[in-house]
Amino acid sequence: WQNARKFTKTMLYKIDDLTNLLKGTTWLPPPAGKYEVGYVDIMTEGLPKESEYLRLYYPTHQKHEDLPDRCHIWSEHTTKHGFINFIKAQVHYWPAWVNRSEFKLYGLVKHIEKLVAWSFRPVFSLGWNWMCNNAKIPVIHQAQPASPPSGKWPVVIFSHGMGCNRYAYSKICYDLCSEGFIVASVEHRDGSACHSRFYHNGSMEEIKHLQMELSDDEYSVRNEQANQRAKEVIRCLQLVKNLNEGIQPENILKTERGYDLKDFKGRMDFSELFVMGHSFGGCTALFSASQDNSFKG
16 A cells, blocks of 8 residues: 555646646746845754754845746645645544535535545546646755845745645745845744655654544644644744854755855844734734734734
């Protein structure tokens, strides 16, 4: 059974690649403000409750149209299939706070999940390939940071919603950034993200979306996650403050090797510090603001 699942996953990834090749490249809408946007991912070593993982968005003058190879697609393999796993988990244990009557296909999807669970991912994956474009995010990996006109950039810490990740809300984050903010988007590793990972004892470990079981107490599970998320926001804030002081973390991501974070020293204004999020991220923002009074809004 494990071999069958592995084979199915491999085939779905190959179909993804073929579909993306046939469809060609499209873009999410460009940044709304006057700046273009660069980004770098940062992960520190350690267990999820003691380390950090985030995407740092920052203003740049480089143009994303000129550097398309440094702009990655929004629905890469792990993200797409993470979203599908999230949908399956929600159907399996429907959240108490969501009005089910607004979701017209819930009954059909529930039958698929209950009667032929093995087909859930292939059905949704193929449907995604048929309906959706292969959109790139118009933000440039490791772009050259722009100098703030007034000396420093205000800062926003962003918390994603249930079943998302550090770049699921890219449009919101890069639009904010294009108006002259540095935006640190946390990837939560409490099991609420669509997928995530951490590096510990020399290996990268995957974190799947937490699927609640019918025997679970929903409030207890979500309350524990919300508290962990708030701590992740506070650790992210401390990392960004350290960057502003010239203290660089040891970024263990291979894709970021060679990138010097020294350009962020002295560039951030923490008298203009904000925390925001959507859905479960909104809850996280409130928890975080209650624990750190340096947030101004």
